[in-house]
Amino acid sequence: MKKIYYLILIFTSQIGFCMHPLITDDAQTVSFENYEIETSFEGTSFIFSFKQGITNKSELGIELQKVEDSLEKAINFKFNIYKNFSFSFSNNFTDMVFLNFIFTKNFSDLFIHFNLGNKIDTEKNLFTYSVATEYFLNKFVLVGEIVKEENYSWLLGFRYSFFENLFLCFGYRNSFSFKDNCLTFGLNYTF
Numbered sequence: 011m012k013k014i015y016y017l018i019l020i021f022t023s024q025i026g027f028c029m030h031p032l033i034t035d036d037a038q039t040v041s042f043e044n045y046e047i048e049t050s051f052e053g054t055s056f057i058f059s060f061k062q063g064i065t066n067k068s069e070l071g072i073e074l075q076k077v078e079d080s081l082e083k084a085i086n087f088k089f090n091i092y093k094n095f096s097f098s099f100s101n102n103f104t105d106m107v108f109l110n111f112i113f114t115k116n117f118s119d120l121f122i123h124f125n126l127g128n129k130i131d132t133e134k135n136l137f138t139y140s141v142a143t144e145y146f147l148n149k150f151v152l153v154g155e156i157v158k159e160e161n162y163s164w165l166l167g168f169r170y171s172f173f174e175n176l177f178l179c180f181g182y183r184n185s186f187s188f189k190d191n192c193l194t195f196g197l198n199y200t201f
Contacts (some may be wrong), residue, residue, distance in 0.1 A: 032183030050196025
């Protein structure tokens with residue numbers, strides 16, 4: 011079950027303003043000719059992500075995830091369809107594709123993100139959805155989310171901005187059965 015969770019984590023996590031520790035995506039893309047690097051630890055896995063804004067409305071990225079003795083790879087593409095609506099596509103180069111529709115709404119310092127996705131692999135077709143919130147308080151961003159993949163999970167956490175584009179991220183993730191908990195932390199840098 012944990013390996014499936016980590017694989018789903020690869021394909022649902024995207025970088026942007028809705029960054030780690032959340033796995034819910036946001037509708038914004040990395041700005042044209044800008045880059046974003048994210049490293050994170052969640053449970054026993056290490057994740058490295060790199061994205062580049064390839065137009066004013068799209069980004070292209072790669073993700074590498076080390077789980078125990080395996081290395082998972084994925085390529086991600088996100089396109090902003092219209093203002094607060096985006097579409098993303100992820101592929102792990104072997105047998106899995108993830109399609110995701112994203113809507114973001116902001117109310118001053120509060121952002122809400124909705125995701126509706128479909129993970130397709132050789133064994134099954136999994137419908138996913140999630141909702142996340144971000145509340146901006148100067149250098150801190152308080153975050154929370156509820157995710158439905160094979161099971162429901164939730165996260166509470168925060169990000170702290172050391173500099174304008176460098177964030178330290180921390181979160182606590184658990185299932186609603188309180189059986190699959192883990193701490194997650196990471197760094198995110200945009201340039």
